Amino acid sequence: MNRIIIDDVTEFSLKQIADSGQTFRWQENENGSYTIIAFGKVVKIVKEDSEIVIYGASKEDFVLIWENYFDLLRNYKTVIENFRGKDESLDNAIVYGNGIRILNQDIWEMIITFIISGNNNIPRIKKSIEKISEKYGDLIDLIAGEKYYAFPTPKQLSVATIADLRECGVGYRDAYIFETTQLVVKKEVDLSSIKKMSLDEARKELKKLKGVGDKVADCILLFSCEQTTAFPIDTWVKKLLKDYYQLEKKNNKAINEFAQAYFGEHCGIAQQYLFYYIRNNN
DNA sequence: GTCCAGGCTCTTT
DNA sequence: AAAGAGCATGGA
Numbered sequence: 001m002n003r004i005i006i007d008d009v010t011e012f013s014l015k016q017i018a019d020s021g022q023t024f025r026w027q028e029n030e031n032g033s034y035t036i037i038a039f040g041k042v043v044k045i046v047k048e049d050s051e052i053v054i055y056g057a058s059k060e061d062f063v064l065i066w067e068n069y070f071d072l073l074r075n076y077k078t079v080i081e082n083f084r085g086k087d088e089s090l091d092n093a094i095v096y097g098n099g100i101r102i103l104n105q106d107i108w109e110m111i112i113t114f115i116i117s118g119n120n121n122i123p124r125i126k127k128s129i130e131k132i133s134e135k136y137g138d139l140i141d142l143i144a145g146e147k148y149y150a151f152p153t154p155k156q157l158s159v160a161t162i163a164d165l166r167e168c169g170v171g172y173r174d175a176y177i178f179e180t181t182q183l184v185v186k187k188e189v190d191l192s193s194i195k196k197m198s199l200d201e202a203r204k205e206l207k208k209l210k211g212v213g214d215k216v217a218d219c220i221l222l223f224s225c226e227q228t229t230a231f232p233i234d235t236w237v238k239k240l241l242k243d244y245y246q247l248e249k250k251n252n253k254a255i256n257e258f259a260q261a262y263f264g265e266h267c268g269i270a271q272q273y274l275f276y277y278i279r280n281n282n
Numbered sequence: 283g284t285c286c287a288g289g290c291t292c293t294t295t
Numbered sequence: 296a297a298a299g300a301g302c303a304t305g306g307a
Contacts, residue, residue, distance in 0.1 A: 021288055114288080115289095115290090117287090117288060117289085118289035118290060119286090119287060119288095119290080119302080119303095120287055120288085120289090120303095120304085121286080121287040121288095121305075121306075122287080122288085123305080124287085124304065124305060124306085125287095125288095127305095166303085169303090169304070169305090170304090171302080171303030171304050172290095172301090172302045172303050173290090173302090173303080174303090176290080176291090210290090210291085211289085211290065211291085212290085213291085214289090214290095215288070215289060215290090216288090216289070219288075232288070233288095234288040234289075235288070236288065237288080250297090251296095251297095275288075279288085
């Protein structure tokens, strides 16, 4: 079996990444390894000390997919060093969340995933994504009797009716997913161009999609477009801004300006550490 | 039974 | 521009 071994990796915790609310298709195995489906591939990833082994990945796929997926080209030590000493809350959060990285996932999958995530809970989000993949995605692997399905392409998902989507357990978000899929298939919103846009332009473009507001747009940009300046504002972030930073602004624009000025260009990464910290300590 | 979950859309002021 | 109602569904 193909496998890739990466030596001397630091700032990398499988569990922290899996539980940080940025991905919903990591399956934890009994031994602490994870089975991951992304970009039409299935891999199993194991970590022992500073060594990471990716089973099922060829050298070509590592360069094309996984190196960037796991954000291995970013030096997290440097990023964290720039956060250290700003305030006690962030200091605590970067210690507590040590090993969290920002995954670079597929933009289309993130769009549908975070449309589903709104006003929803994590187990149900996972279940909906699995059902959508089983019904509309390609069967990519069969391991020990278990079937693994890729997340469907826009074209594959476009055959689903609103009623079909409702059967996947997405609730009232069925129409959002349906309309968004149509807009993408018709190229009224061109996903490939979004990655080249500035943060503000990309946000505006994504919000043309049904079910995509400020928060969902920023999650998409942070988790699939390498926009580490995107700063998703949800209920937890509003709470932490109030509790830790005495900031009670309701206006998203004002909050974004604060985040960028205070945390810097990688404020999205700071957001991820703080989000994880407050969510697990309440 | 009620409450809540990484919000968004639509309507009303 | 800002605030409020309503929205499916399942688990606690």
